[in-house]
Amino acid sequence: MSRPEHRAPPELFYNEEEAGKYTSNSRMIDIQVQMSERAVELLALPQDxxxxxxxxxxxxxxxxxxLEDQGHTWIGMDISQAMLNVALEREVEGDLLLSDLGQGVPFRAGTFDGAISVSALQWLCNADKKSHNPIKRLYKFFSMLFASLxxxxxxxxxxxxxxxxxAELITAQAMKAGFFGGMVVDYPNSTRAKKFFLVLMTGTCIQLPQALGEESERTSVIYTHRREQLKKMRGKPLxxxxxxxxxxxxxxxxxxxxxxPDSKYTGRKRSGRF
Structure with missing residues (x-):
């Protein structure tokens, strides 16, 4: 069975029929809710x-x-009018914006305390129109997202x-845009339960959260900052x-x-005792 993003552009694939499944298919709803709850957990938001x-x-x-159930305010973006119509019918409390993520995130700098996404990012790797360049679209998305946080x-x-x-392409564009972080893979040994979460940080890079599943196996992949990688690759000193x-x-x-003049003390770090 082909992947959804290979069948049609998202604004066409998620038509009224497909959108209707998100109010009638209990299994689909449960999966979406579980992944959303896990994404919020990985955000590590301040308590209360x-x-x-x-x-x-x-x-x-x-x-x-x-997000509403956990007491947060939210704004949603989606390219499918049919899906947003379902959200309106469900009377969600968040504000909704019809928008293509590949065109960026149109909000002023420092607006949001965090962002989540469920099952949408892979669509940006497609070139559904002649004007689409996946690398440029990914970079524009990540750079404007970085600015909005x-x-x-x-x-x-x-x-x-x-x-x-x-996965490497997506992560590389996120790091190029200024993010720190990496991939957290839950249940890596399960075909059905395996889930990929790209955890991105705007501040200093800290240890990635523990992945769910096999605790003895390393299931978090840390990516160093892209700019530092490029410096090393070009042979330039840090x-x-x-x-x-x-x-x-x-x-x-x-x-x-x-x-x-140069000496043996050139570049040596101070001990901090003075």
Missing amino acids: EPCLLLDLGCGSGLSGSV TRTARAVLQFYPENSEQ KKSRDWILEKKERRRKQGKETK
């Missing part, structure tokens, strides 16, 4: 503190209802990668390292500027 959250690819509002926020995006190359300082001093000498 209402937050303003962004639901990317909100669909019929099932994930938004999970506060500097202590997280974004947790559950998706179904087609293969490891697609900023403020000894090699970086020596190169900077040599440039100053070539420019005729007064520069202190």
Whole structure:
């Protein structure tokens, strides 16, 4: 059976018939709610503190209802009018926006305390129109999402990668846009229960949450910041390292500027005792 994103663009695939399943198919509803609850858990939001959250690819509002139940306010974005109509019929409390994620996140900087997405991210890897470039669309999405979040926020995006190359492509564009973080894979040894969550952080990179499933097996993949990776790949020394300082001093000498002589103490970190 072919993947949904291979059958039609999302705004056509999620028509009235498909959207109707999200109010009548109890199994589909349960899966969506469970993944939404797990995404909120991975957000690690402050306890007993209402937050303003962004639901990317909100669909019929099932994930938004999970946010409501936990006391949060939310705004949802989706490209399917039929899915948003179902959300309106369900009388969800969140504000809804008809929008293509590949065109970015149209909110002012620092608006949201966090963002979640359930089963939407993989659609951005398609080129449904001649003007679509998946790499550019992914980067625009992640860069504008990064800007819309506060500097202590997280974004947790559950998706179904087609293969490891697609997962790497998505993660690389997120890191290029400024995020820290990596992949958390729940139940990695189960064909049906296995779920991929891209956990992104806007502030400093901290240890990724523990994945569900086999505790003895490492199921979280940490990606170093893309800009640091590129520096290493190009052979450039890391900023403020000894090699970086020596190169900077040599440039100053070539420019005729007064520069202190090199010594064994050049680039050595201070102990902090003074």
